[in-house]
Amino acid sequence: MANSDTTKGTGRLVHLRVKRQDSPDLPETRRWEEFKVPYLPQMNIISALQQVQKEPRTVDGKDVAPVVWESSCLEEVCGACTMVINGRVRQACSALVDQIAPNGEVIQVEPMTKFPLVRDLIVDRERMFQDMKKVKAWIDIDGTHELGPGPRESPEAQQERYPLSRCMTCGCCVEACPQYNDSTQFVGPFALNLVRLFNMHPSGALHKNARLETVMGEGGVQDCGKSQNCVEVCPKEIPLVDSIAQVSRDATKRLLFGWLLK
Amino acid sequence: MAAKSTIRSEGGKVRRVIVVGGGLAGLMTVIKLCEAKVPVDLISLVPVKRSHSVCAQGGINASVNTKGEGDSPQIHLEETAYGGDFLANQPPVKGMAEAAPGIVFMLDRMGVPFNRTPEGLLDFRRFGGTLFHRTAFAGATTGQQLLYALDEQVRRYEIADVVDEHGVSIPGEKMVRKFEFWDFLQTVLDDNGTCVGCVAQDLKTMQIKYFQGDAVVLATGGCGIIFGRSTMSVICTGTAASSVYQQGAVYANGEFIQVHPTAIPGADKLRLISESARGEGGRVWVPKDAKDQRNPKEIPEKERDYILERMYPGYGNLVPRDIASRAIFKTCFHEKRGVFNPKTGRNENEVYLDLTHKDEKFLRSKLAGILEIYEKFAGTDPYHNPMKVFPAVHYSMGGLWVDFEKDARGSLKTGSPRNHATNIPGLYAVGEAEYQYHGANRLGANSLLSCIYAGMVAGPSVASYQKSIAKSAFDLPKSTFEKAEKRCQEDYERILKQNQGASGAENPYKLHQELGDMMLRDVTIERDNATLEGVLTKISELDERVKKVACPDGSQRANQGAQFVRHLENMLVLARVIAQGAKNRDESRGAHYKPAFPKRNDADWMRTTLAKHEQKGAVKYVREFDYTCAGQSVHVTDAVDASLVAPRERKYEQAGAASAAATGKIQQPAASEQQKSV
Numbered sequence: 001m002a003n004s005d006t007t008k009g010t011g012r013l014v015h016l017r018v019k020r021q022d023s024p025d026l027p028e029t030r031r032w033e034e035f036k037v038p039y040l041p042q043m044n045i046i047s048a049l050q051q052v053q054k055e056p057r058t059v060d061g062k063d064v065a066p067v068v069w070e071s072s073c074l075e076e077v078c079g080a081c082t083m084v085i086n087g088r089v090r091q092a093c094s095a096l097v098d099q100i101a102p103n104g105e106v107i108q109v110e111p112m113t114k115f116p117l118v119r120d121l122i123v124d125r126e127r128m129f130q131d132m133k134k135v136k137a138w139i140d141i142d143g144t145h146e147l148g149p150g151p152r153e154s155p156e157a158q159q160e161r162y163p164l165s166r167c168m169t170c171g172c173c174v175e176a177c178p179q180y181n182d183s184t185q186f187v188g189p190f191a192l193n194l195v196r197l198f199n200m201h202p203s204g205a206l207h208k209n210a211r212l213e214t215v216m217g218e219g220g221v222q223d224c225g226k227s228q229n230c231v232e233v234c235p236k237e238i239p240l241v242d243s244i245a246q247v248s249r250d251a252t253k254r255l256l257f258g259w260l261l262k
Numbered sequence: 263m264a265a266k267s268t269i270r271s272e273g274g275k276v277r278r279v280i281v282v283g284g285g286l287a288g289l290m291t292v293i294k295l296c297e298a299k300v301p302v303d304l305i306s307l308v309p310v311k312r313s314h315s316v317c318a319q320g321g322i323n324a325s326v327n328t329k330g331e332g333d334s335p336q337i338h339l340e341e342t343a344y345g346g347d348f349l350a351n352q353p354p355v356k357g358m359a360e361a362a363p364g365i366v367f368m369l370d371r372m373g374v375p376f377n378r379t380p381e382g383l384l385d386f387r388r389f390g391g392t393l394f395h396r397t398a399f400a401g402a403t404t405g406q407q408l409l410y411a412l413d414e415q416v417r418r419y420e421i422a423d424v425v426d427e428h429g430v431s432i433p434g435e436k437m438v439r440k441f442e443f444w445d446f447l448q449t450v451l452d453d454n455g456t457c458v459g460c461v462a463q464d465l466k467t468m469q470i471k472y473f474q475g476d477a478v479v480l481a482t483g484g485c486g487i488i489f490g491r492s493t494m495s496v497i498c499t500g501t502a503a504s505s506v507y508q509q510g511a512v513y514a515n516g517e518f519i520q521v522h523p524t525a526i527p528g529a530d531k532l533r534l535i536s537e538s539a540r541g542e543g544g545r546v547w548v549p550k551d552a553k554d555q556r557n558p559k560e561i562p563e564k565e566r567d568y569i570l571e572r573m574y575p576g577y578g579n580l581v582p583r584d585i586a587s588r589a590i591f592k593t594c595f596h597e598k599r600g601v602f603n604p605k606t607g608r609n610e611n612e613v614y615l616d617l618t619h620k621d622e623k624f625l626r627s628k629l630a631g632i633l634e635i636y637e638k639f640a641g642t643d644p645y646h647n648p649m650k651v652f653p654a655v656h657y658s659m660g661g662l663w664v665d666f667e668k669d670a671r672g673s674l675k676t677g678s679p680r681n682h683a684t685n686i687p688g689l690y691a692v693g694e695a696e697y698q699y700h701g702a703n704r705l706g707a708n709s710l711l712s713c714i715y716a717g718m719v720a721g722p723s724v725a726s727y728q729k730s731i732a733k734s735a736f737d738l739p740k741s742t743f744e745k746a747e748k749r750c751q752e753d754y755e756r757i758l759k760q761n762q763g764a765s766g767a768e769n770p771y772k773l774h775q776e777l778g779d780m781m782l783r784d785v786t787i788e789r790d791n792a793t794l795e796g797v798l799t800k801i802s803e804l805d806e807r808v809k810k811v812a813c814p815d816g817s818q819r820a821n822q823g824a825q826f827v828r829h830l831e832n833m834l835v836l837a838r839v840i841a842q843g844a845k846n847r848d849e850s851r852g853a854h855y856k857p858a859f860p861k862r863n864d865a866d867w868m869r870t871t872l873a874k875h876e877q878k879g880a881v882k883y884v885r886e887f888d889y890t891c892a893g894q895s896v897h898v899t900d901a902v903d904a905s906l907v908a909p910r911e912r913k914y915e916q917a918g919a920a921s922a923a924a925t926g927k928i929q930q931p932a933a934s935e936q937q938k939s940v
Contacts, residue, residue: 023819040529042639047530053771053823056814065815066771068822070308072495074531075635077406078312093530094638118466119820129309133421138414139373144293144718150370152382159627162375162401165410166631169311201373 012039012104014048014097015059018067019110024117033067034059034106045085045092045109046071069121076235079168082175083121084110089175089233112175114182128169131187135214137194139204151202164197164243166236173230173240185219189230192221193243199250212247212254221248268300268728269426271736276424276435278303278736279724280460280475282446282502284310286405286713287693287720288481289412294721296419296437300728303473304416305441305462307482307497311413314483314495315713318405319632320389320538321397322369322710324362328383332924333394335359340907340921342708345391345582346659346701347852348868348909349515349902354666354698356906357674358708358715365714366398372411375400377628387628388541389706391582391920397707402536402631408710441473445825446502447753449478449509449689450746457688458735459743461750465825468818470751472743474735476728477688479720480506484658484694488833488840489786490778492655493525493534503662503695504832507839511684512887513873514697515660516836517843518853520704521786523586524615525654526640532654533639535615536632537706539649540579542625544617546570546590547648552599558614558648569593569613576917584703584853585914587653591787594652601650614648655786657709659700659853660840662691663872665889665896666698672906674719679727680896682720685889688731690724692716697870702852730892757827758813767812770827777804777830777837785841789856794845801838805879808834835878842881843871864909869900 013036022029036059037051046069053066071081074093081092086100086108101107115123153161167190174180174188195211198204204211215221221244230240271277279295281288284306292302306313327333338359343352370376370384376398377385386395400407419438423431443465450459450472459474485500486492507513523546524539525532540546547566554561569589571578581589590613594600600609617625617633622645625633636644663685667678674681682690682698692713699712761767780800784793808831815823849863850856874882886899913919 022817042528042641044530044639047528050530050771053814054769054775065817066823068815068820072308072312072497073314073317074496075317075533076638077403077631077635078308078316078495080308080312096639096641098641119817122466122820124466125309129311129417132414133417138418139371139411140418141368141371141415143297144368144415146364146367147371149367149384150373153378154382155378155380155627158375158378162407165375165400165407166403168316168406169309198373203371204373 013037014039014043014101015104015106016048016052017106017108018121020067020120021117023119033064039097043097045095045097045107046074046081048097049092067120077168079170082112082170082172084112084175089172091170091235094235112171114175114180115171125169125171128171128174128188128190131191132194135187135191135195136207136211137191137198139198139201140207141203153202157200161197161200163236164193164238167193167238168236170235172233172235176229176233178227178229179223179225184223186223187215187219189224189240189244192224192247193238193240196243196246208250209254209258212251215247216251216255221251224248267427269424271734273737275736276301276432277476277728277734278474279728280305280473280478281481282306282460282478283313283481283483283693283695285313285315285481285483285693286409286412286710287717288479289409289416290714290717291479291481291692291720291724292416292419292438293412294718295724296422298721298725299425300725301424301435301437303439303441303475305444305446305460305473307443307445309442310416310440311410313409314498315409315710316406317493317495317534318408318710319402319534319536320541321387321399321404321707322366322408323389323396323705323707324366324398324711325359325394325396326363326366326384326386326398328379329386329395331394333396334923335362337394337921337924338362338396340923341392342705343701343907344912344920345705346703347862347912348701348864348904349518349851349870350699350701351666351903352906353668353672353903354674356672357719358699358712360673361715361718362711365711365718369408369411372415374407374411377401387538388580390537390580390586391577391705393577393917393924397538397541399538399628402538402629405710408714446482446505447750448505448746449686450743451509451686452738452742455510455686457686458738461746463750463754466820468821470747470754472747474743476731476735477690477724479690479692479724480662480695481691481693482695485833485836486655486658488777488837489519489655489781490775491528491530491532491782493522493532494655499829499833500836501829501832504836506662506684506686506689508835508875509686510875511686511689512663513660513836513839514663515843515871516839516873517847517871518659518702519655519786519840520583520657520659520853521587521653522583522656523590523653524651526636526649527612527652528639533635534654534656535636535649535651537580537583539615539617539629539632542617542628543620544615545579546586547614547616548593548599548601552609553602555602555604559618574914576919577914581914582703582705583656584855587787588855590653611652612650613652615651616648617644618646618648653787655782657704658694659697659702659704660871661695661697664691664696664698665891665898677722677726679723679730679892681723682716683723683727683891685887685898687890688727690720692720702854727892754824757824758816761810761812762816764810764812766810768807768810769814770811770823770830773804773808773811774830774833777834781837785844787855789844789854790858791845791856794841797841798838798845801834801841802879804834835875838879839873839881843873843883846883847871862911868902868904868909870902872900
């Protein structure tokens, strides 16, 4: 039943230039390798890398290990395949060859730079998941036993909350953020957006102050340098700058008036 | 005689249970285990937030009945049994339908941004196989939102201390320990064949390590990658299910593979366009004139053939997926009436899925997630142009056989250690990895529900099982585990070393493409015995050729090549189970359709296919077996428990045919209403 035509090539080649490294402790293995693979209709960077797996040979005719990368859903909803493509951080699955190299231009593919390297295009984004713990990115439910429906919410409030909830922890915003690196504690735009998201929810708001306090110290909201790079690269178009501004206002209020409540 | 403490072993170690897989089913199991005060090791191939559940789009079913339609869990049960063509055991389905409203409310409390009505209540939309508005949704990324909600709750348990019987925290022990980027290799079986842990491999360092566990729950998802390209994530190879099948677990109804009617064709993946597109008014059509070259927007209404509305006036565009896929397949393949492409001069394997009659703002609030995917990957604006789609492999109704125990009401008996138990004592399975809830065809928006419900059932079930065992896995001699670990280590080294430098060595990715192309062509919508015989011969050939595979990567770090070789070997085993099961079943039921046997044959085939592994290349199909659960011997047969809804022929031509209880409760939506924009 397959649409078998989509697997046939057209003679056109796609030219990849991939930054590789065997292991973080082997910087001497850092290198660029170039591959030319057959073009397929509607091809993206993932299918180009998959072609490399089938014929792992560089343009110089050298047989090499296939490039390794992280991917899962291939429809830009899981966040796994983030990499730096032609200098821009994005998901490889939605990076279409026709759009980025319509005339067979070289496509440069590199791993993200803000996280520890694992190998080739794979980095370890564990820090992001740890920071989600730090900012208490959850609703404190009493349990999963039956307690009836949640709080009512207007369609308008849902339409405001839903886009913030589409963050896939892909890492684009922190890759683009000048303040985020291994010498700072900054939790990054995505985590601040989660603070806003959970503080907007009626039950989440019951713990609004505790959540705000997690981003009022070092590595918190005041570490944002307002470059606004994050919102430029977010693949889900989450209004990250608005989220940071909101959290910043709330944190300031808490800082100024919090003592009155004590 | 059960062990003294369920928290600590005799040797003083914290007793844990292992959950493998961090999609909805796995995470829900983890939460329920934690609530039962059972600490968990959670092993996942990917960071759990990237599990395949994230791809589910349209929604989750629950008969909350807020639209004044008279919907009820009874109707949900009947329509699920009917939609599944009466192959599902009905007590688990009843349990699921009854639990559904509570599950949706629980998710609502966790903060899932479900779409709302003006009154602030949960909104529900229509999905396939029903006339009721039963599907709660968060835009068109419901799976993502549900997965995130459970992921966040599990994160709370990652920082929660394990507490002993006296309420004292045990230093350094957290309720959940996550092992992400770990590949499940095998279960560890003790001398009695009881599962007491598993062996897994760290995919960064390639370290192979055993995990002790009083029980293991597999929540490892489906196996769509056996079909090459599908709507599945690349991680859905079925490798874990195949591995435990080879260790003796029974695999049930493998031949039932759901083909979703509407996906975008692509080189690397067939991207799903959710049934919710039709639930919100989308219509499937082709031009009446097969050679019509006009822009679809210029083709007037009367010159369009709305194939599903014409063939199935009762349910129209919302017939179940097996039926819609066959209708589209017939239109494109047999009638050659797919959309004509003037550039290629032929009728392509594509039909229109049209939402252009709907208001753009309405579409953005309800379907943006999927329309975005279409726009990004197909490159056309679906708000103003009909989408072009074709069926794609989507879901496996079959999976590991699991047990259930029913209560006096005919529903599931809460807390029975038999619920979700495989035939290997101590090994449980939940989610798409098992076979229990969907029979021969799954209804849309029942998968998220079945995953979460399975987790809710399996948690207490595993906790009961743990209480019943006399000796904790943590008190067994180390040698039991070391032996298993060594076997896995040797197998990994075999993969790395075999055929290196040999002439005529095979590339695993190319072999996979051959397997996938064949499975997709020959083992999906229409099946034929002679063709399937060829498929089995080809699988035997691939079984031989896979022995000649040389691992393309020799690295000891993040070696995806070695991992893929292992998955490929396991995929070939399941491919045979699927193809052989399809060949054996000489009837048509749900997703399994043989033109030579076009009717359902309840007398001979209203039974579960039970496959047992004999050796590589040989499947034994059995009618019954015995297994032991929590010390009790249980006799299992392949008979389907249809005690709640009487089997009858499916007739989606007639509105309301799917549920006797629903008769007269709901009006069939008039054709004019379907076309009206909001």
